Amino acid sequence: MSEIAAASPGRAWTAVLLAWVFPGAGHWFLGRRKRAIAYAVIVTATFLVGVSFQGRLYSPEAGAPLTLLATFAVFGSGILNIAARLLLDNPHGAILSVTYEYGCAFLLTAGLMNLLLMLDAYDIAAGRKE
Amino acid sequence: MAALLPTDHFLIMLVYALLVSTFFSLLWAGERRARLRLFAKIFGALVLGGLAVAWLMYPFPK
Numbered sequence: 613m614s615e616i617a618a619a620s621p622g623r624a625w626t627a628v629l630l631a632w633v634f635p636g637a638g639h640w641f642l643g644r645r646k647r648a649i650a651y652a653v654i655v656t657a658t659f660l661v662g663v664s665f666q667g668r669l670y671s672p673e674a675g676a677p678l679t680l681l682a683t684f685a686v687f688g689s690g691i692l693n694i695a696a697r698l699l700l701d702n703p704h705g706a707i708l709s710v711t712y713e714y715g716c717a718f719l720l721t722a723g724l725m726n727l728l729l730m731l732d733a734y735d736i737a738a739g740r741k742e
Numbered sequence: 743m744a745a746l747l748p749t750d751h752f753l754i755m756l757v758y759a760l761l762v763s764t765f766f767s768l769l770w771a772g773e774r775r776a777r778l779r780l781f782a783k784i785f786g787a788l789v790l791g792g793l794a795v796a797w798l799m800y801p802f803p804k
Contacts, residue, residue: 650768658761665754714754721758725765732769742772 624737631733633690635726638733651729659692659722667715668705669697688723688730759788 631638636652639645670682686693697703705712735741748754767781 647768651765654761654765654768658765661757661761710749711754714758718758721762728769 620737624734627733627737628730631730632688632726635690635692635722635729638729639736642733642736644736655689655722655725655729656692658718658725659689659696662715662718662720662722663696663700665711665715665718666702666706666709667712667717667719668707669693669700669703669719670716682720685720685723685727688725688727689719690726693723755792756789759785759792762788 627638627641629638630641634652635655636648636650638648639651640648670679670686672683673679705715709715732741748757763781763785766784767777771777771780
């Protein structure tokens with residue numbers, strides 16, 4: 613951990629947690645407002661496209677270890693993922709839909725993007741990045 | 743929103759490439775010119791790479 617993050621670990625980890633909760637929230641907390649809005653728009657749009665394409669919000673399944681990775685990726689979206697699971701009639705997606713596979717790809721990508729944003733928020737809070 | 747989304751495979755690939763390229767150009771480049779260059783590189787790689795893979799798969803049966 614860098615010296616700056618060690619000196620104010622609370623700020624760094626708060627930024628990381630906020631970044632997970634909602635895309636861009638960590639960057640907003642750190643004062644990068646324009647970037648926060650851009651990230652929020654991009655990641656949310658990616659997530660919503662995935663939902664519209666009836667992609668699957670993965671959950672772990674016995675006998676399918678790759679679903680653990682997929683679940684981890686999708687949970688990277690934070691509150692978007694949780695809200696979708698609560699609000700959608702069918703969070704498992706529509707496998708017979710023409711756009712199902714694309715939807716899955718968009719949902720996984722949105723989650724992974726947000727995980728990168730969490731790391732970026734930490735780097736900014738730690739002074740490694742401007 | 744669903745009505746606005748394309749169902750054509752190529753257009754969907756373009757939408758994906760657009761979102762991913764914009765994201766990484768913002769994340770990895772600091773200045774405007776560098777961002778635009780990086781965006782073009784990633785977008786081009788995704789779209790052209792996708793087309794290349796599609797053509798490589800063309801000879802294979804369904």
